[in-house]
Amino acid sequence: MFEIAKESRFGSPRSLLLICLISVCLVGCGEGPEMKFSAHPRVKDLMPKAQETVNSTIKLHFGEPSALNAWDELPVEFGLVTGAVTEVQDAGKGQKKLTVELEEESDANLTGDSLQFYREDEEGEELLDFIRVVSHDPKNNTLVVSGDHFPEAEAEVSIGGHELAQGQKLYLKHCLHCHGVTGDGQGATAKYLNPKPRDFRLGLFKFKSTDYADKPSHADLVRTLNEGIPGTYMPSFKLLSDEDKAAIVEYVRWLAIRGEIEKRLIDFFEADFSMETYTETKQEGKEGLEELEQDFQDLVTDDLPDEFESIYEQIGRKWELADDEKSIVNPSEPRVPDTPESRQRGQEFYVKVKCITCHGPLGNGDGSETETYKTDPLTQITYSKPGLYDSWGELVKPRNLRLGQYRGGNRPIDVFRRIKAGIPGTPMQAFSSALSDKEIWDVVNYVLHLPHEDPGMKHKTSSSETAAVPETTSGTDSE
Amino acid sequence: MKKLWSLFFICWPIAAVVIFAMSPSMNWWFPGQPASPIGERIDDLFYLILALTGAVFVGTQVALGYVLWRASCKRDDDKATYTHGNHKLELIWTVIPGIILLFIAFKQMDVWAEFRIVDRVDEEILKNPVAEVTARQFEWRMRYPSPDEKLEIIPQPNDMYQVNELVLPAGRKVVINLRSGDVQHSFFAPQLRVKQDALPGKLIPIWFEINEPGEYDLVCAELCAWGHYKMGAVIKALPEEEYKAYLQKLYEEQNFDGFTPKPDETDSAEN
Structure with a gap:
């Protein structure tokens, strides 16, 4: 009886179910779209040839997300090993088998890493090139590589990238959805957030222990990962292992270096070879256009190599310098005791050095500057909304000093550094020349006491629920 | 085929007991031993309720399997018998679970109070x-x-x-x-x-x-x-x-x- 019922009732739905299952497998298990580093929007302001040059230069030195290039000129931990090619054999399928004599013994598996070498082009110019390691046999030190060009025997090569790839893996897991593949702050969740996730490409980091114009040290970035940034959507990643945090920091540094080099290249071409010049010249006639392109070609062959070298050396040196102990901003005086007199002096300095114009007379972050119209320093266009803007072109509110919420940390030294070294990328400048360390401590004492001296807030008197309400609401309406 | 269904139903209580017995060693169980006094009491309550519901589950499933098995032994041309309720049986299966539920309700009160009632804290x-x-x-x-x-x-x-x-x-x-x-x-x-x-x-x-x-x-x-x-x-x-x-x-x-x-x-x- 049961068998008959089963056949007649469930015969066709079963095949339907099968079709569903197969289609789910086909649709659901496909590979996602390939990740790509996106070019900075300002690249589009350059003439087509310049766009190509910027994009290809960046791509050559940094690679793509699926194939990172470990460029040995950068102060980044790639896990590089260097050596000389002793033998080149053909491995078929456009691949070659290289035997490499390494300078130092290494247990690292180099599969998937990039191999950096120099080759000569048709005109005999020396060119940097990267090819990919397809497989690595550590026993015999042989590598199967694929690429368009290959190093010759005796060529010096450096191979690496696996350590950076480790950081990338973690970055993609923990950071990608806000900070984006390129580190441009354009992740999937970014559009719902205020403040916006940081765009690393300007190479500017706000909360650090170094001077205004300096880069953050490794320790600073690790601290941001550990502590998060209260008042923003950056949570704490304290529970990740130290190695994982270090790997993420390394990848973020690399993304920032990549972005900043790209920006500097755009700056280099923008003055003479912008899209605007290009279209204007084009309208004037063909001759002018040819001349413009010839000028561009001359610049690329004559000046670009030197300019590019000075750009990456400068940026690299700055990142290296940030880890120097001497770069850390520390007070020359211990904290001035937090007395009413000190706070009083702090308040006077607060007015004198014009903290008041942004942070307001009561420290509520509503100074007169938040009401004035500013112009974009890049385009000279006046912003449509009044207030202060940061280097990323976003409206930025001066901190409300009465919330007791400190993005860069609430230790006295944190607040001291914010005042002495300023906050890069924002209108908060460094006050190291306007105030002595002793005077800064007075301001720190005044500022740190602000959340506790609101006459509307009585401390240590009431423990009822109602007394807690103002604090709770002020804690949540932070920007 | 008829026997298959009675075996199918009898498999579940066996599978449940086996899985529950295996769980602690397979790390499918609680996240470790309770690390607080209230946790110990909550676990005790949990085990008590597990034992009660487990016994009921196994008992009812075995009874179901038994009834199915016995019916599958009968010849196909046997006629079904109709019953019109059994007052005594219904009373038993209402009152006994009622008592058990009341017991659980009273038994857990003190643990809940310990966990959530402010008066219990110094x-x-x-x-x-x-x-x-x-x-x-x-x-x-x-x-x-x-x-x-x-x-x-x-x-x-x-x-x-x-x-x-x-x-x-x-x-x-x-x-x-x-x-x-x-x-x-x-x-x-x-x-x-x-x-x-x-x-x-x-x-x-x-x-x-x-x-x-x-x-x-x-x-x-x-x-x-x-x-x-x-x-x-x-x-x-x-x-x-x-x-x-x-x-x-x-x-x-x-x-x-x-x-x-x-x-x-x-x-x-x-x-």
Whole structure:
């Protein structure tokens, strides 16, 4: 009886179910779209040839997300090993088998890493090139590589990238959805957030222990990962292992270096070879256009190599310098005791050095500057909304000093550094020349006491629920 | 074929017993031994209810299997018999579960009271919360009073802050004030068997005792948004002495002024 019922009732739905299952497998298990580093929007302001040059230069030195290039000129931990090619054999399928004599013994598996070498082009110019390691046999030190060009025997090569790839893996897991593949702050969740996730490409980091114009040290970035940034959507990643945090920091540094080099290249071409010049010249006639392109070609062959070298050396040196102990901003005086007199002096300095114009007379972050119209320093266009803007072109509110919420940390030294070294990328400048360390401590004492001296807030008197309400609401309406 | 169905139903109680018996060794069971007295009592309750419901489940399934098996032995041309209810049987299967349910209801009351009724906590402990925990997307922010001071509802100048790390003394009952900075979260310490929702705008005291020093998980148990899974923190239980020393160290860290006196002017160092 049961068998008959089963056949007649469930015969066709079963095949339907099968079709569903197969289609789910086909649709659901496909590979996602390939990740790509996106070019900075300002690249589009350059003439087509310049766009190509910027994009290809960046791509050559940094690679793509699926194939990172470990460029040995950068102060980044790639896990590089260097050596000389002793033998080149053909491995078929456009691949070659290289035997490499390494300078130092290494247990690292180099599969998937990039191999950096120099080759000569048709005109005999020396060119940097990267090819990919397809497989690595550590026993015999042989590598199967694929690429368009290959190093010759005796060529010096450096191979690496696996350590950076480790950081990338973690970055993609923990950071990608806000900070984006390129580190441009354009992740999937970014559009719902205020403040916006940081765009690393300007190479500017706000909360650090170094001077205004300096880069953050490794320790600073690790601290941001550990502590998060209260008042923003950056949570704490304290529970990740130290190695994982270090790997993420390394990848973020690399993304920032990549972005900043790209920006500097755009700056280099923008003055003479912008899209605007290009279209204007084009309208004037063909001759002018040819001349413009010839000028561009001359610049690329004559000046670009030197300019590019000075750009990456400068940026690299700055990142290296940030880890120097001497770069850390520390007070020359211990904290001035937090007395009413000190706070009083702090308040006077607060007015004198014009903290008041942004942070307001009561420290509520509503100074007169938040009401004035500013112009974009890049385009000279006046912003449509009044207030202060940061280097990323976003409206930025001066901190409300009465919330007791400190993005860069609430230790006295944190607040001291914010005042002495300023906050890069924002209108908060460094006050190291306007105030002595002793005077800064007075301001720190005044500022740190602000959340506790609101006459509307009585401390240590009431423990009822109602007394807690103002604090709770002020804690949540932070920007 | 008919026998197959009775075997099918008899398989379930066997599978259930086997799986439950295997679970602890396969790490499918609780997240470790209960690490707090209230956790032990909650586990005891759990095992009691598991034993009761387990016995009922196995009993009813075996009875079902038995009835099916017996019926499958009968010849196909046997006619079915019709019954019109059995008053005595119905009374038995209503009253006995009723008694069991009442028993559970009364039995658990005291554990619940211990867990949630404020009167059960000493006034002294209740008035001295050791920390305020603020859940926020997607992290836990802690506020402690500075050493030798009381935790006030309104933040005080000397308060100490920490993120994703809750340090508590082991071996005594402590009270924590729970808040939410944005949406609804839930404070869940699996090893301690403590779970309490955090509601925006509300301050909720929770209390528990951690038996042994060690590290315990703190996670969010209320889907709070896309980053819910990120809300992991650690509860560090320290022996009383170490706890005091830790708070002192934290106080010094929080008041760090970055000044390192040069060797010849050590006497001018303050703070």
